[in-house]
Amino acid sequence: MxxxxxxxxxxxxxxxxxxxxxxxxxxxxxxxxxxxxxxxxAKSALKIGFVSPRTGAAAGFGEPDAYVLDLAKKSLTSLTVNGTEYAVQILDRDSQSNPQRSAQVANDLINSDQVDLMLTTSTPETVNPVSDACEAAGVPCVSTVVPWEAWYFGRGAKPDQKDAYKFTYHFCFGVDQFHNMYTHEWPQVPTNKKVGVMWPNDSDGNAIRAALGPLLKQSGYTIVDPGAYTDGTNDFSAQIAKFKAEDCQIFNAFPIPPDFATFWRQAAQQGYVPKIAQIAKTGLFPSQVEALGDIGIGIAGGAYWTPTFPYKSSLTGVDSKALGDGYQATGKQWNQQLGPSLALFDVAAAVLKAAGNPKDKLGVANAMKTLSVDTPIGKLEWGKGPNANVVATPILGGQWIKSTDPKYKVDFVLVENSSDPNVPVAAKLQEYKP
Structure with missing residues (x-):
């Protein structure tokens, strides 16, 4: 036998x-x-997956991962729920900024490691495939740092659906927050209100084109759109010529970082100098701006977190200033990804407790529907957002300037706070003059 x-x-x-x-x-x-x-x-252990781009085109988003993961692991070695103590293991994976790789590592974490909860961040190329894998497998997932429309509709939800997903939840700014930011920021510099846009043929670009474009038109801006381009394009001469011919004094783009670097250098060589250069998805971190040299100074961008946010992590007790200072003590300049990445772990700890049984995947997913939790980017409250799966968070306007601190080359100052007046403004937008 x-x-x-x-x-x-x-x-x-x-x-x-x-x-x-x-x-x-x-x-x-x-x-x-x-x-x-x-x-x-087996029941006494909890596994949390964390997927982000540590390498590849979106690697800038992953710069502070090691620091945030260290904070999270120190504060989340165990979790007591209803009198039962669970050991907690955090398994982090690099998506390599690649959708196929994102799906692969997500499925490995789901099937091989059998994670109880998935966390993921930064760009649709990473977040959407991970969210899709979790939705298909029935594993609760919380994500961030993708405009919520690109996450919600980019994964197939219809405009009339208010609860399209059962296991996947999200917190991030959206088109309304971008519209508020731009229409409060751009009037600080006199222009002809003609906006040359570089919106790519990807989840971000398509969502922005469909929703932000009409809102800006309603606010009196003329949109000059040469059409969706393919990520990885290396010659933008035709677009630059159109922006020059139309005298587009405002420039707006949602490119992957390498594409913007290519475009911006070509624009400088070909004499296109807008009064306002408003960039999203790149130009978010000091390393990206420093890589551009002098033509990076004066670029306007958005901030979904800075050390001046008056909020703190409920998991670690660390406030925004201490979060930024602690990271800079490692020898690197603060990075706005610190805030939402730590917020993911605030959400994780809160929802696993709220579920009552953190091993019950459906129970954890259902607990997300009414979860309220304090984080470095503010209080997140599901059930009050644009739909059942999403919390819309602030994005504030700012500008890159030369740093007055000799340790750093550039600094980011906030110039408007329409999405969250609790965050202080530090300066006024200045005309871009390389």
């Missing part, structure tokens, strides 16, 4: 003579005590 584990009757008899009967029977499930003990140990 051979058991399902491959253990034969002869093995058991031989083991009896060696005093090994108990471990073999336990492996076969032959002793009730051994089987239950193994199951109880």
């Amino acid at each position: 051979e058991s399902k584990t491959g253990t034969t009757r002869r093995d058991l008899l031989r083991a009896a003579g060696l005093g090994l009967t108990f471990p073999l029977l336990s492996a076969c499930g032959g002793l009730a005590g051994g089987g239950n003990s193994s199951k109880n140990q």
Whole structure:
């Protein structure tokens, strides 16, 4: 006879003579005590997956990951829910900024590591495939740093659907927050209100084209759109010529970082100098701006977190200023990704507790529907957003300037706060003059 584990009757008899009967029977499930003990140990552990772009085109978003993960792991070694203590393991993976790789590591975390909860951040190329994998597998997932329309509709939801997803939830700014930011920021510099746009043929670009474009037109701006371009384009001469011919004094783009660097250098060479250069999805972090040299100074961008946000992490107790200072103590300049990445772990701890049974995946997903939690980017409250799956968070306007601190080359100052007046404004937008 051979058991399902491959253990034969002869093995058991031989083991009896060696005093090994108990471990073999336990492996076969032959002793009730051994089987239950193994199951109880499995139940006492929680696994949280974390997927972000550490390398590849969007690697700037992953710069502070190691620091945030260290904070989270120190504060989340265990979690007590309804009197039961669970050991917590955080498994982080690099998406390499690639959709196929994102789906692969998500499925590995789901099927091989059997995570109880997934966290993911930064651009649709990473977040959307991970969210889709979790939705298909019935694993609760919380994501951020993708404009919520690009996440919600980019994954197939219809405009009339208010609860399109059962297991996947999201917090991030959206088109309304961009519109508020731009229409409060751009009037600070006199222009002809003609906006040359570089909106790519991807989830971000398509969502922005469909929703932001009409809103800006309603606010009196003329949109000059040369059409959706393919990510990875290396010659933007035709677009630059059109912007010059139309005298587009405002420039707006939602490109992947390498594409903007290519475009902006070509624009400088070909003499296109707008009065306002408003960039999203790139130009978010000091390293990206420094890489442009002098033509990076004066670029306007958005901020979904800065050290001046008056909020703190409910998991770690660290406020925004301490979060920025702590990161800079490692020798690197503060990075706005610190805020939402730590917020993911605030949400994780809160929802696993709120579920009552953190091993019940459907229960955890259902607990997200009414979750309220304090984070470095502010209080997140599901059930009050544009739909059941989303919390719309602030994005504020700012500008890159030369740093007055000799340790750094550039600094980012806030110039408008229409999405969250609790965050202080530090300067007024200045005309772009390279």
